[in-house]
Amino acid sequence: MRRIRGDRPEDRVVGQGDRALHEAIFLSRFTPHVTMLGTHASDFSTSTRRAAGERGILIHHTLDRLSPAADGCTAMLQDGTTCRFDAVYAALGCKVRSQLALGLGARCCAEGYVTVDEHQQSSVDGMYAIGDVVKALNQIAVAFGQAAIAASHAHRELTA
Ligand SMILES: Cc1cc2nc3c(=O)[nH]c(=O)nc-3n(C[C@H](O)[C@H](O)[C@H](O)COP(=O)(O)OP(=O)(O)OC[C@H]3O[C@@H](n4cnc5c(N)ncnc54)[C@H](O)[C@@H]3O)c2cc1C
Incomplete structure (x- = not known):
């Protein structure tokens, strides 16, 4: 396991999918270090990638698993690299159960x-x-x- 290049311990992470962009932009008002995590390249459309890039929001689309750490959360990517985040927010949308x-x-x-x-x-x-x-x-x-x-x-x- 190795830390990925450019890993910033103060990063925040936002779930997966295009809907995560809205949440990521919201969080980027509080910190310049926001990363969106997904499990497939198709989790993020070209327009989402462009919008994220314009705002300095990083994207990793090869998330394998997340584990709690004493000082935040560790994300392991599918190639075995790891990154540490202060906090993780799920942005998976919701299903109304009415x-x-x-x-x-x-x-x-x-x-x-x-x-x-x-x-x-x-x-x-x-x-x-x-x-x-x-x-x-x-x-x-x-x-x-x-x-x-x-x-x-x-x-x-x-x-x-
Ligand atoms: C991952 C995640 C993180 C979140 N983080 C935050 C946060 O940091 N701060 C914050 O303020 N909010 C957060 N939220 C949102 C918050 O959890 C919800 O807004 C809040 O719980 C809504 O309360 P509720 O009572 O409407 O629904 P729920 O808390 O979902 O309660 C509904 C209950 O009804 C039960 N139920 C459903 N259908 C039936 C049925 N047919 N029969 C019997 N029981 C049933 C369910 O099992 C559940 O226990 C988060 C949500 C998620 C998913």
Whole structure:
């Protein structure tokens, strides 16, 4: 195993695929050292490679495996070389799993997210939706906030 040429220990890594570019550009506002990792050359289109190159974002498309290290994460490439990163972010996209809500008759948007009002209430009376099943920023703090809004409204409705 050897460190790859130009390996910078402070690098950040972003998942795989073209969708990773958006995330990588976001991260590049916080650090000039961002690398995108994929497992096949086809993970990154020509336009993605060009856009990444223009922003100084490196690409390795031969990721074999990632392992946690005491001070970050080690990526081993398919040829046995290794690189160390401070942090790794998965940018694999997400699949909306709203089948349960859909099955109960809740209205969903074309992308599959449950449609809610300002109280997080779905189109089914008394059924609320929060978190990743609702179209918003997919973050824990958002899910918690939405849960608080839904719980407060449900409480008010029950005690009205
Ligand atoms: C790799 C990764 C890294 C992330 N990092 C961050 C981060 O650093 N900070 C941050 O804020 N957010 C992060 N997120 C996003 C965050 O995890 C989500 O936004 C948050 O967990 C959404 O909460 P939720 O309750 O909507 O969904 P979930 O946490 O996914 O909970 C849904 C639960 O419902 C269960 N479930 C689904 N369908 C059924 C069913 N039919 N029957 C019974 N149970 C079911 C699931 O098993 C799951 O336990 C990350 C997400 C991923 C995938």
